[in-house]
Amino acid sequence: MSQVPANGRPLLEVDDLRTYFPVRRGVFLRTVGHVKAVDGVSFSIQPGRTLGLVGESGCGKSTVGRTLLRLIPATSGSVRYKGEDFFSYRGEELRKLRRQMQIVFQDPVSSLNPRMTVGNIIGEPMQVHGLASGSGRDEMVAGLLERVGLDPAYVTRYPHEFSGGQRQRIGIARALALNPNFIVCDEAVSALDVSIQSQILNLLGDLQKERGIAYLFIAHNLAVVEHISDDVAVMYLGRIVEQASARDLYSNPKHPYTMALLSAVPELNPRPRRRRIVLPGEVPSAVNPPGGCPFHPRCHLTRQAASDADATETAEITVGGTKLRVLRRCAEEMPVLEQKQAEPGHCAACWVTK
Amino acid sequence: MTSSTATSVMTGAKAPAARPRSLMAIVLRDTVSQLGARLAVAWIGLLILGAVFGPFIANSFPLIARVDGRWESPMWRYLVPTDVVLLVVFIATIILCGVRQMTVPVKVGIVIWLLALVIPLALWAVLARDLSWYRHEYGTGLVVISLGVAFGLDLAVLVLVPLKLPLSSRQWTILGLFAAALTGILVLHPVKPPTTIIYDQYRELGRAGRMQFSLPAPVPYSPTDRLRDQPDAQLLAPDTRHWMGTEINGADVFSRMIHASRVALAIGFIATGIAIVAGCAVGGVMGYFSGRVDMLGMRLLEIFEAIPTLFLLISCVAFFGRSLYLVMVIIGLTSWSGYARFVRAEFLRLRNQDFVLAAIAAGLPLRSVLFRHMLPNGLVPVLVSASFGVASAILSESVLSFLGLGLIDEPSWGDLLNQATGQGGTFTWWLAVFPGLAIFLTVFSYNLIGEALRDALDPKLRDGASD
Ligand SMILES: Nc1ncnc2c1ncn2[C@@H]1O[C@H](COP(=O)(O)OP(=O)(O)OP(=O)(O)O)[C@@H](O)[C@H]1O
Ligand SMILES: [Mg+2]
Numbered sequence: 001m002s003q004v005p006a007n008g009r010p011l012l013e014v015d016d017l018r019t020y021f022p023v024r025r026g027v028f029l030r031t032v033g034h035v036k037a038v039d040g041v042s043f044s045i046q047p048g049r050t051l052g053l054v055g056e057s058g059c060g061k062s063t064v065g066r067t068l069l070r071l072i073p074a075t076s077g078s079v080r081y082k083g084e085d086f087f088s089y090r091g092e093e094l095r096k097l098r099r100q101m102q103i104v105f106q107d108p109v110s111s112l113n114p115r116m117t118v119g120n121i122i123g124e125p126m127q128v129h130g131l132a133s134g135s136g137r138d139e140m141v142a143g144l145l146e147r148v149g150l151d152p153a154y155v156t157r158y159p160h161e162f163s164g165g166q167r168q169r170i171g172i173a174r175a176l177a178l179n180p181n182f183i184v185c186d187e188a189v190s191a192l193d194v195s196i197q198s199q200i201l202n203l204l205g206d207l208q209k210e211r212g213i214a215y216l217f218i219a220h221n222l223a224v225v226e227h228i229s230d231d232v233a234v235m236y237l238g239r240i241v242e243q244a245s246a247r248d249l250y251s252n253p254k255h256p257y258t259m260a261l262l263s264a265v266p267e268l269n270p271r272p273r274r275r276r277i278v279l280p281g282e283v284p285s286a287v288n289p290p291g292g293c294p295f296h297p298r299c300h301l302t303r304q305a306a307s308d309a310d311a312t313e314t315a316e317i318t319v320g321g322t323k324l325r326v327l328r329r330c331a332e333e334m335p336v337l338e339q340k341q342a343e344p345g346h347c348a349a350c351w352v353t354k
Numbered sequence: 355m356t357s358s359t360a361t362s363v364m365t366g367a368k369a370p371a372a373r374p375r376s377l378m379a380i381v382l383r384d385t386v387s388q389l390g391a392r393l394a395v396a397w398i399g400l401l402i403l404g405a406v407f408g409p410f411i412a413n414s415f416p417l418i419a420r421v422d423g424r425w426e427s428p429m430w431r432y433l434v435p436t437d438v439v440l441l442v443v444f445i446a447t448i449i450l451c452g453v454r455q456m457t458v459p460v461k462v463g464i465v466i467w468l469l470a471l472v473i474p475l476a477l478w479a480v481l482a483r484d485l486s487w488y489r490h491e492y493g494t495g496l497v498v499i500s501l502g503v504a505f506g507l508d509l510a511v512l513v514l515v516p517l518k519l520p521l522s523s524r525q526w527t528i529l530g531l532f533a534a535a536l537t538g539i540l541v542l543h544p545v546k547p548p549t550t551i552i553y554d555q556y557r558e559l560g561r562a563g564r565m566q567f568s569l570p571a572p573v574p575y576s577p578t579d580r581l582r583d584q585p586d587a588q589l590l591a592p593d594t595r596h597w598m599g600t601e602i603n604g605a606d607v608f609s610r611m612i613h614a615s616r617v618a619l620a621i622g623f624i625a626t627g628i629a630i631v632a633g634c635a636v637g638g639v640m641g642y643f644s645g646r647v648d649m650l651g652m653r654l655l656e657i658f659e660a661i662p663t664l665f666l667l668i669s670c671v672a673f674f675g676r677s678l679y680l681v682m683v684i685i686g687l688t689s690w691s692g693y694a695r696f697v698r699a700e701f702l703r704l705r706n707q708d709f710v711l712a713a714i715a716a717g718l719p720l721r722s723v724l725f726r727h728m729l730p731n732g733l734v735p736v737l738v739s740a741s742f743g744v745a746s747a748i749l750s751e752s753v754l755s756f757l758g759l760g761l762i763d764e765p766s767w768g769d770l771l772n773q774a775t776g777q778g779g780t781f782t783w784w785l786a787v788f789p790g791l792a793i794f795l796t797v798f799s800y801n802l803i804g805e806a807l808r809d810a811l812d813p814k815l816r817d818g819a820s821d
Contacts, residue, residue, distance in 0.1 A: 103711070
């Protein structure tokens with residue numbers, strides 16, 4: 001959506017990021033396993049551009065956003081910001097650098113401190129980083145509130161006096177206060193109704209044009225992401241399963257999971273009609289992901305392929321009591337993210353599609 | 355977008371009418387809106403008034419007297435530093451609580467008033483040092499004069515100064531506190547009551563006909579006035595002179611009851627204050643850093659929880675002698691573990707709250723994350739249990755006094771209660787009923803306030819306000 005060219009040095013490079021949460025049991029809280037919330041995620045974002053990150057609830061999208069901002073510790077992997085290793089910063093240096101990377105949270109209720117006025121919520125970071133103080137600060141806060149479509153007179157109010165949509169705008173104003181280069185928008189609009197959703201999306205788009213901010217835009221369905229993203233990554237069980245430019249991903253999906261997600265997008269604009277693909281079974285647990293391709297128990301492509309294939313190349317699995325026949329390779333080998341027969345840069349992790 | 359901007363402007367237009375309310379303000383309002391809590395707050399307020407204005411209400415020395423043709427105020431002259439400090443703190447608190455509601459000229463007036471109080475008192479202090487006779491002769495007069503000058507200046511300021519100082523309410527608070535502290539220190543210096551106190555002095559003067567005028571306090575007996583000039587004053591039953599009778603040594607029980615509220619409040623607030631500070635520090639560190647620190651902290655808590663408070667109190671008092679401060683410190687240091695547990699649990703919960711993550715992501719320093727963002731949100735259960743803690747601290751002190759291990763000469767409810775059963779099994783009902791009732795009402799009040807606070811804070815009972 002933005003006009004910034006996609007060449008040159010990326011603003012942010014995430015390489016093989018992993019975040020595991022220990023699962024503790026028993027009297028001594030022994031670690032009995034790990035929730036692999038993020039399991040080897042890599043992507044990069046150019047300045048002034050937007051990467052959409054899409055996936056079902058619980059697939060680890062928020063964890064990606066939080067880990068790359070170092071709000072929760074990463075298990076392994078690296079994040080480079082402007083070419084520098086972000087994970088190597090410590091103490092004061094890290095605090096200063098945080099100014100340039102902000103986050104807008106998913107839940108407008110818990111993301112604002114209930115004990116602080118809006119003026120302080122937005123103003124304190126500015127003051128701490130020496131961007132403004134005194135009456136200059138008040139003016140800047142008022143200006144920001146106006147920019148996100150709120151009345152500047154709200155500065156003396158407390159968060160509980162606002163609606164969800166208003167709070168979300170306050171959260172956006174807080175992220176903008178530090179004039180960042182990069183914002184993680186963690187389902188910034190999911191909690192809002194549709195008319196307000198589009199207002200906020202427009203606002204984010206305008207701000208991007210004005211200030212050249214890069215976004216990691218997290219959402220759980222493709223409809224929202226389509227309008228705002230330059231590139232889209234689809235996540236499943238802590239991994240990226242498909243990554244492409246937004247246009248190519250929507251017109252030519254290469255992963256069965258993306259196809260399923262796309263078929264669930266309500267059709268507003270004329271587009272070739274798709275049959276709705278209903279995914280059978282539950283989202284598998286991130287503690288014990290299925291072997292092989294993590295998606296194979298729910299995959300319609302592998303079932304189709306298996307019905308045409310040789311019996312030696314297939315295997316029988318049980319999903320929720322019913323027996324299914326899938327490709328042996330899908331059930332046994334983890335597919336890698338590889339270039340498909342599409343635009344350059346369009347990758348997917350699937351054994352079936354070409 | 356435009357439509358929403360329009361609506362926000364519309365609601366914004368109405369906004370100034372209703373003051374923005376913090377969650378805390380709403381909770382406090384809800385707490386006090388319950389009848390029981392209201393009565394409890396009224397009783398505690400009464401105790402506070404008794405503690406602050408005790409010397410004005412019950413005093414053997416007349417408030418104003420004219421002796422041998424000269425006016426003086428014996429009550430003022432015999433005030434001890436504690437009396438004056440309490441008075442200054444009380445007035446400063448009232449002013450600070452009101453500061454948000456005040457217009458700018460009023461604020462300016464108050465600060466100038468406080469400074470005006472300080473300057474004559476400072477002058478007085480300097481003079482009193484060089485010319486000791488001066489203070490002795492005119493001491494009371496000077497207090498009255500300086501208060502008068504201060505009031506006068508204040509009035510002049512209110513009428514004349516339409517000054518507008520652009521200070522935030524926080525800066526006002528700091529300024530006010532500073533001025534109050536300065537006043538307190540300067541007032542303390544010249545407050546030197548005569549070292550020998552003869553309670554019957556003014557009664558004798560009256561009997562000798564040398565006192566032309568006297569305005570006695572409503573209860574004309576000091577708490578430690580043993581009525582040496584009156585034979586057989588011990589253990590008098592309540593009558594019109596001694597509304598609650600007298601105790602074993604002949605002191606007026608009502609006077610002692612009023613002055614004892616000071617001990618009761620002090621022990622409750624200071625002991626609980628110590629416990630809260632210690633609990634927040636340890637619990638906060640445990641909750642924020644979690645992991646190994648948390649484990650060590652838990653063991654420390656368990657050790658402290660195993661100490662029997664009353665037994666420790668009794669042995670310490672037996673060993674180090676009777677001291678109110680010792681009692682406060684021991685009660686404080688043995689009861690912080692509960693607060694630490696609450697704060698720890700709250701911090702563990704808050705650590706992953708989005709607004710705390712947002713504070714960290716904004717690059718705020720750890721100090722701000724801990725004390726501005728986490729602590730105020732984790733203090734709620736602490737407040738509830740603090741009101742129960744105050745009640746139990748008061749009970750502990752009463753028990754100690756009842757066991758005969760309390761303060762020596764200071765009035766205390768438990769001590770009075772202790773005297774109710776005398777040697778040989780005699781029972782004096784007025785020494786049991788009045789202090790017993792006071793202890794009961796106070797403990798009951800704190801418990802009622804605790805309950806009301808808990809109800810007001812319970813999100814299930816509140817709709818909308820807390821979301
Ligand atoms: N602090 C934590 N401790 C343990 N497990 C966690 C923690 N945070 C997240 N998880 C687990 O990690 C997985 C991914 O969580 P995450 O919040 O990233 O999902 P999400 O994709 O953002 O979902 P949603 O769309 O619902 O927000 C989930 O299985 C969750 O249970
Ligand atoms: Mg999420």
